[in-house]
Amino acid sequence: MKNLKLIGFLIILASSLMFIQCTSDPIQGEQGIAGENGIDGIDGIDGIDGVDSTASCLACHSDSHRDPIYASYDLSLHGLDPLHTDRGTGDEINTSDYTNRGSCAQCHTSDGYKDYVAGYPINPGDGYPDDLSYPFGKQTISCKTCHSEHRTFDFETDGQDFALRNIDPVVLVYDGTTVVDFEGTSNNCTTCHQPRNSYVIPSGVDDYTITSSRFGPHHGPQSTILEGILGANIAGSEAYPGIGADGDNSHRTGLNGVASNCVSCHMGTTTDDTDGLHSMWPTKNACTTCHTNGAPTEVTDFTADFETLKGLLIAAGSLTESGSTVSGTYPIAVAQATWNWKTLQEDKSNGVHNPKYAKALLKNSIQALQ
Template sequence: MKTSHLLRSLMVIASGFLMIQCTSEYELVQGPPGMDGIDGIDGVDGVDGTASCVSCHSNAFREPIRVAYAASRHGSGSTWASRGTSAVCSRCHSNDGFIDIVSMNFIDSTGLVIPNPDGYAIGNPINCSGCHDSHRSFDFENDGNDKAVRTIAAVNLFLDPNTQIDIRNSSDELGKSNLCVNCHQPRNSYAIPVGTEDYEITSSRFGPHYGAQSTLLEGIMGANIPGAVGYPGVGAAGHRSGSSCIACHMGPTTDGTDGGHSWKPTENTCIACHTNGAPSEVTDYESDMATLKALLIAEGSLLDNDRTVPGVYSADVAKATWNYRTLLQDHSHGVHNPNYARALLKNSIEALQN
């Protein structure tokens, strides 16, 4: 009985091996296809989202941007290498520092937004990732195309955190130009001279540094010396109320070297308002700047190379020195706000000549 049971077990095991061997050599033979299923309900036609994205996110669209950017001061300048690692200068001279500022990643004990207080190991130029991040809305038809800029929020100024600039008008309804204001504003190293008391200039770099563009455009942060020429209202300049950083500096190019991401103002934008042709300069600007410079050199507060001379000066001399440096470092030759520039110049000259 036991022998018979053992034989049956061995036969089962042997059959298993035979089946394994057969399975390894088995080839699947496809049968005839089955019947088609029932068609589903057609969807509603819409806009191809990918096609909408590709209109901007394609090499053909981006290549001219790369070329223009490479020729711009943002792309070809050198200050990022020398100042981009600084815990102070990196806010505008480093891509990483700028991102930290607009993202509010670091805040000091006074509540001021700052770049990384430890500085940065490497300074990188402001590039695509510095200014662009992600879209706030993909419903461009109703919400507008924000071009995925990192911020469109109004900007509280370094020099006076209680003062805010919001460049938002018919030419820039979303306020994309506010991104520019984050850097193109006076740094807070020196205070604007006020009052009638003597004022001490403590540095050869006295003035608003190189970022007076947004404040001159707004018509603020000059030392408003009383004089024969009245000061325009804040925000009253035509380039402020009816135009913007984006509109003037990123308009349609004339020959590929201006407009767009070169950030060089293009005449194509100017003639939209200045139908008789773009003005070459503000009336009397160059001659008035030369006159004011000569007066300040005579007062001892300014050198011929435009550096300031540390020392104690009368209120009018200190204010006129601030105004000269503001207009010089704005770099627009008064174009950003001609009436405000004219008032600062004329009244500064009048105060020193009297």
């Protein structure tokens, strides 16, 4: 029993000493010398700056780029004011006269063109209604008529498509099979600047009946004249230059390595802010690349031959002084020559679109009637 009491006393004593050691201040030793700073590490390599994702967009989508376009477009026959003056003829042209006709809507209205290039049916009957959201309440051709959204943003690889609604080859409405391809943005022009399919081009040897005062290729044969097709190719002393890029039209195939097309001639660098760009009036700057002595305004002898053929057709009875066709049945040569005169009248380039083709159509038509 005494031993147990002794052991208990020793345990209490040991515990007291441990408590005193844990709660008392430690003994302070002498402070050592601070160590030297270490050497700085090597700076890391700067990262490569990322590509500015908006730079290519701002090249076009900025006020500084678009404001000159708006000013230029106001000078165009396509412009928002539906009443324009044709610089070539001096005639006042109202491009919105036919917006409510279903058969005209695909080119004379904005909605009609959008439906046409998208492959949707054109609004039949009364066509597309006037719209007060457009200037003058008419569906005139505007920016969004021709431009929609980019097919690709890889312009370096795929080329700049300018968000045009159509850059693909165009199947002509005249026959639904002939294809015209100006390889790019000019195809958007061809979509409308082509003959309608209202009348069959006179051919063969039998008499031909003209059924309307509007006989001819309508107002849009510019693309087909440039291509060298859809005239009435009467045999004669003047050779026809051939078709498309395989033909002998330097404006189509290129001269000195420079090929011409709708855009290069009509939307080139402006001369004095009244031509080129979105005015679409041909600029002399585009011509003098090849025509170093100055831009020609017509093919040699075009005006004289054009007036000669007109006189012969008036004498034959198929044409009036004002240039309207006269319904009736005519010898095939008269009908073909009438078609050719109307084609060149509607082309409005004085033969410049395809000089050799225009000359052959005129001179061979004159010879056939004389």
